[in-house]
Structure formats: structure tokens, C-alpha cells
Amino acid sequence: MLKQRLLGLMAAALVALSCSATALAQTAQFETWINSGLNSPIGLTHAGDGSGRQFIIQQGGAVRVVRNDTLQTTPLLTVGTGFSCTYPGDASASVVGFTSGGEQGLLGLAFHPQFESNGRVFLSISDSAGDTMLVRFTMSDPAGDVMSAGDLQSCTVILRADQDFSNHNGGNIVFGPDGYLYFGLGDGGSAGDPCSRAQTLAPGTLVNTGSGCPADSSFSSNGGDPQSRALLGKMLRLDVNGTTAAGSGLLCGRPRIAHSAEYAIPAGQPGGDAGNISSACDEVWAYGLRNPWRFSFDVAGNMIIGDVGQNWIEEVDFEPANTGGRNYGWRCREGSSSLNSGTPYCNDPAVTETFIEPVLTYLHSGGACSVTGGFRYRGEVILTRGKYLFGDYCTGQVWTSTPGTTWTTGVNFGAAMGFGLTSFGEDEAGELYMLHGNTIYRLNGDRGLFYDGFE
Ligand SMILES: [Ca+2]
Numbered sequence: 001m002l003k004q005r006l007l008g009l010m011a012a013a014l015v016a017l018s019c020s021a022t023a024l025a026q027t028a029q030f031e032t033w034i035n036s037g038l039n040s041p042i043g044l045t046h047a048g049d050g051s052g053r054q055f056i057i058q059q060g061g062a063v064r065v066v067r068n069d070t071l072q073t074t075p076l077l078t079v080g081t082g083f084s085c086t087y088p089g090d091a092s093a094s095v096v097g098f099t100s101g102g103e104q105g106l107l108g109l110a111f112h113p114q115f116e117s118n119g120r121v122f123l124s125i126s127d128s129a130g131d132t133m134l135v136r137f138t139m140s141d142p143a144g145d146v147m148s149a150g151d152l153q154s155c156t157v158i159l160r161a162d163q164d165f166s167n168h169n170g171g172n173i174v175f176g177p178d179g180y181l182y183f184g185l186g187d188g189g190s191a192g193d194p195c196s197r198a199q200t201l202a203p204g205t206l207v208n209t210g211s212g213c214p215a216d217s218s219f220s221s222n223g224g225d226p227q228s229r230a231l232l233g234k235m236l237r238l239d240v241n242g243t244t245a246a247g248s249g250l251l252c253g254r255p256r257i258a259h260s261a262e263y264a265i266p267a268g269q270p271g272g273d274a275g276n277i278s279s280a281c282d283e284v285w286a287y288g289l290r291n292p293w294r295f296s297f298d299v300a301g302n303m304i305i306g307d308v309g310q311n312w313i314e315e316v317d318f319e320p321a322n323t324g325g326r327n328y329g330w331r332c333r334e335g336s337s338s339l340n341s342g343t344p345y346c347n348d349p350a351v352t353e354t355f356i357e358p359v360l361t362y363l364h365s366g367g368a369c370s371v372t373g374g375f376r377y378r379g380e381v382i383l384t385r386g387k388y389l390f391g392d393y394c395t396g397q398v399w400t401s402t403p404g405t406t407w408t409t410g411v412n413f414g415a416a417m418g419f420g421l422t423s424f425g426e427d428e429a430g431e432l433y434m435l436h437g438n439t440i441y442r443l444n445g446d447r448g449l450f451y452d453g454f455e
């Protein structure tokens with residue numbers, strides 16, 4: 001049996017060299033998993049609790065539960081117009097509201113690494129004003145499939161960021177192997193990053209003039225920190241097990257500017273006092289991102305970011321494990337090409353770091369428009385083990401890429417599926433899912449007898 005499987009793999013590999021996608025589809029393919037009952041699914045993850053459940057976020061606000069491959073009718077919870085959540089230290093104003101549609105809505109979901117015992121669930125949403133909000137729920141029964149009234153009342157606002165425009169909200173939240181919560185934020189929106197958020201580190205140097213760039217008075221008047229605009233175009237890293245006292249540190253995402261925060265800054269933070277970009281808000285891990293819609297970690301702890309391009313080039317960025325403080329180049333670079341130059345944006349003396357070039361790029365040819373970052377596959381399907389799978393939102397094309405000094409991309413899964421490839425997702429066993437329209441596909445194929453890490 002083992003010999004036969006190895007022969008099959010070798011044959012498939014030889015076919016791969018001759019670039020035949022048809023033969024490869026015999027050993028690794030996406031098969032329909034759920035094709036009814038979902039409404040705009042844009043993310044899939046798991047709770048890491050041994051339950052085998054998958055959790056799907058719908059842009060309109062519902063978190064759906066799949067147990068034993070069956071989509072449950074009742075959501076875990078639903079965020080809606082009257083969404084209520086408590087600000088730390090200021091319980092008087094609690095209705096934060098919700099906006100969905102376009103690039104807004106329920107955009108991220110992450111379960112605490114100790115969810116099974118502490119019941120903590122994190123969501124990123126667009127609030128009633130379209131600004132970004134990270135919130136936390138605590139489930140009294142983490143094994144349950146529906147939050148209780150008490151669970152819903154546990155909602156606490158963790159972080160807020162004032163968005164300049166309605167697009168490029170990022171919103172993905174992922175716990176890294178270090179146990180910290182990573183939060184990808186886009187550049188604030190419009191086109192060309194007109195407020196230069198992605199390259200602005202020190203909040204004191206924020207661009208405050210021009211359409212959309214001044215802080216929103218409504219955001220500031222209800223306690224939000226206008227300095228939170230310096231979080232845009234960044235990857236944040238938060239210790240959600242800690243707290244930060246009022247007035248302490250250069251935090252820019254406090255829900256209430258004068259109050260304590262329900263997160264701390266990890267030691268060694270690039271944006272922290274001793275970091276290589278210390279002038280940045282302390283929450284900052286990396287910068288120069290346009291819209292890191294989906295990013296993930298591989299089993300070695302490397303971060304792989306699908307950063308959505310503008311009119312020309314899509315890019316994937318690779319960050320070796322524990323290597324923060326990097327500048328991924330936007331708005332000075334689109335992909336590996338120069339986009340803007342001149343001060344104050346791209347020749348800013350304060351920006352001394354070298355731009356990190358993407359490991360993968362592709363052009364907007366053949367209808368491609370927006371990269372959907374994926375995962376470095378760690379499941380059982382032999383042909384795709386260790387490969388990075390990603391796709392394009394508009395064409396629905398999926399690619400696999402082999403990481404290395406130079407990343408080699410080519411193997412795909414046959415014809416492009418068309419518009420609507422919103423996300424990939426991973427379950428607890430490392431198996432991979434693709435979300436397209438209202439359908440979710442699961443990667444299947446010839447499986448290995450054991451898993452021994454990347455080959
Ligand atoms: Ca705003």
C-alpha cells in the first residue's frame with residue numbers, strides 16, 4: 001500500500017512538471033462541502049478545543065457553527081444594528097452598532113488558545129460608524145453551539161480604530177503560535193492611501209488634512225482615540241491576556257482614550273519602547289500594508305500575508321517567525337513595483353527601513369483583481385502538503401506555491417471558478433476549505449499515512 005502511494009505521488013509529481021492540471025485534479029481537488037444555508041460566508045476557523053467544529057463568519061453578522069459536517073441552523077451569535085458591547089471602565093455607553101456590506105461587516109473571528117477552558121471568543125466588526133472594533137465574548141459553556149443571553153452580555157470592547165473611508169478595513173484576527181492576537185488593518189481606504197496611513201508611524205505625524213483624513217468628530221466625541229488612525233495599514237500584535245493601565249504606554253487603540261485597555265503589549269514589540277519602530281503606536285507589529293484581507297501562520301510560525309493590491313499587482317508577503325518591525329512597502333510600492341515617491345510619503349527620513357519585497361506577485365490580467373490570502377497546507381492530502389494555497393477574488397482561480405528562496409507557483413485546481421473567492425479556512429486537523437459565493441469547498445485527495453511536518 002505504502003509503495004503504491006509513493007508511486008502515485010511520484011507519477012503525480014512527474015505530471016506536475018509537465019504542467020498538466022487535469023491529472024493533478026485526480027489527487028487533490030476541492031469538493032463541495034456546504035452549498036446551502038449560508039449567506040455571504042467570508043471566513044472559516046476552528047476553536048482548537050477538540051470538538052472538531054468549524055465556525056463560519058457571515059459578513060452580515062452571524063457566526064455559523066458546523067458540527068459533524070452539519071451546518072447548525074442557529075448561529076453561535078449574530079451581530080446586528082443594535083449590537084451592544086461594554087467599553088472597559090465606561091459601562092455607561094454600550095451600544096456600538098454594526099455596519100455591513102461592501103468591505104464592512106463581521107470581518108474576523110478568533111478563538112482564544114485556551115478557549116476550551118476560558119470560553120473567550122474575539123470578533124472584529126465594523127461599528128455603526130463603519131469604524132473598526134475588536135470585541136471579546138466569554139462563553140460560560142465553551143462546548144455549546146449557541147451563546148446564552150449572559151454570554152452576549154459579556155461583550156467587551158478591546159480595541160477601536162477610526163477608519164477614514166469605507167474600504168480596506170482588513171479585519172482578520174489570528175492567534176499566532178506565540179499566543180498573541182494578530183490583527184491586520186488596511187490603509188483606511190479610498191485609493192492610493194491618500195492619508196498615507198501605511199507609512200505613518202508616529203501618531204504625531206498623522207496627515208490631518210484632505211478629504212477623509214481628519215479624525216471623525218463622532219469617533220473622538222464618544223471616547224475614541226484619534227491617534228488610532230496610526231494603526232491603519234499595520235499588522236498589530238496584542239497580548240489579550242493582559243491589561244494596560246490608563247495613561248500608560250503609547251496605546252492608540254484604547255476603546256476609551258482616558259481608560260485602561262483590555263490588552264497589553266508583548267515584550268519585544270517592534271512598536272514598543274525598545275522596538276525598531278518605537279515611534280509607532282505600541283500595538284504595531286509590522287507596517288506598509290494596503291489591505292491584508294487574509295493572513296495565516298504555518299506550522300513553523302512564519303506569517304504569510306495576502307496583501308490586496310490597487311490597480312495592477314497583487315502580492316503575498318512572507319514573514320519569518322518572530323520577525324516583526326518590517327515595512328512591506330505600500331504606498332511606495334505596489335507589489336514589487338514603485339508606485340509613489342517623494343516626501344512626505346515615501347522618502348520620509350523617519351522611514352529608514354528597507355522595503356520588504358513580496359514573495360509572490362501577479363498582475364491584474366485575465367480579470368484578476370484582488371488576492372485572497374490562504375494557508376500553507378498542513379493536512380493529509382499528499383500532493384499539497386507544505387504548499388501555500390491562495391487565490392484571486394475576482395477570477396476564483398486557486399494556485400499552490402512552493403515556498404523557498406524563490407517561490408514557485410503553478411499548480412492549480414483546474415478552471416477558475418469565477419467571481420467571489422472570499423477566503424480560505426483551516427480546521428483543527430489542518431484540513432483546508434475554500435469559500436466561494438455561498439458555497440464552501442473542502443480539499444480532498446489521496447491522503448498520506450502519517451503527517452510528519454513539511455516535506
Ligand atoms: Ca471613521
Ligand SMILES: [Ca+2]
Pocket residue numbers: 250271272273277278279280281282
Ligand atoms: Ca511606540
